[in-house]
Amino acid sequence: KAGVTQTPRYLIKTRGQQVTLSCSPISGHRSVSWYQQTPGQGLQFLFEYFSETQRNKGNFPGRFSGRQFSNSRSEMNVSTLELGDSALYLCASTGVTGRSSYEQYFGPGTRLTVT
Amino acid sequence: AQSVSQHNHHVILSEAASLELGCNYSYGGTVNLFWYVQYPGQHLQLLLKYFSGDPLVKGIKGFEAEFIKSKFSFNLRKPSVQWSDTAEYFCAVSPSYNTDKLIFGTGTRLQVFP
Numbered sequence: 001k002a003g004v005t006q007t008p009r010y011l012i013k014t015r016g017q018q019v020t021l022s023c024s025p026i027s028g029h030r031s032v033s034w035y036q037q038t039p040g041q042g043l044q045f046l047f048e049y050f051s052e053t054q055r056n057k058g059n060f061p062g063r064f065s066g067r068q069f070s071n072s073r074s075e076m077n078v079s080t081l082e083l084g085d086s087a088l089y090l091c092a093s094t095g096v097t098g099r100s101s102y103e104q105y106f107g108p109g110t111r112l113t114v115t
Numbered sequence: 116a117q118s119v120s121q122h123n124h125h126v127i128l129s130e131a132a133s134l135e136l137g138c139n140y141s142y143g144g145t146v147n148l149f150w151y152v153q154y155p156g157q158h159l160q161l162l163l164k165y166f167s168g169d170p171l172v173k174g175i176k177g178f179e180a181e182f183i184k185s186k187f188s189f190n191l192r193k194p195s196v197q198w199s200d201t202a203e204y205f206c207a208v209s210p211s212y213n214t215d216k217l218i219f220g221t222g223t224r225l226q227v228f229p
Contacts, residue, residue, distance in 0.1 A: 003158070031215050043205060043219035056216040090159065094215055102147065102166060102214050106159040 002027065004093050004107035012113045018079040021110045025072050025093030031055075032074040033104060034066060037088040046089075049074055078112075086114045117142040119208050121220035128196050128227050136191040136223050138180075138206030145211040148189040150180055151219075154202040162204075165189065166211070176200070201227045 005024045013019050025032050033056075034046040045058040049068035066076040072093075078085055088111050092104035118141045128134060140146065150162040163174025170182040180191045189206060206220040 033215055033217070035217075035219075042221040043207075043217075045216050045218065048215045050215070056213065058216075092159075092217075102164065103161055104215070104217060105161075106151075108158050 006107040023074045023091030029093035031094040033092045035090040117218045119220035123223045125224045134193040138189045140208045149207040151205045
């Protein structure tokens, strides 16, 4: 089975711009979670989608948003970028049933640099 | 609010030394507990997890962890580390009713020297 894929892998944006990151979960997985990883704050939960609905949300401002499509692929969007948004954004997918239902499988991440 | 503390930020060991990484969590209800590892340049991978049952959990690559409910702890252990264990280790917790929202500790960087 192919793993979680994220595109693009690297991105450089300017303050004030917006960005969209994409995540394709493992085939058959319907839950997709997003995390922000920074050296200072570590891994922080952004939000989680299941069947195109946001089920969980972390403590991030409204500039961070996401969505999920019917094929379970997910996108996250950050508007009005700030320097502090520079981070590795990780996507994880979770299987709904079976042995994989309680494991999150992580993608390689998208490294976002805001200048 | 839930939180996870990893008190060892950076650990340096020689090969064959024993390893114990501390993890304490704060949450009033039933939790699921995880240890993830991030090798240099690689994805986060699950090392082991605890949901219920035997509090001593065995994972991949010879790692194990013990859940001590009274201490809110889930420490990771390995009796003899190898150079290839050099990586960053993350402890994580989720409420048992919500396994899709993981709260991570800040991580412990482990360096193992030959």
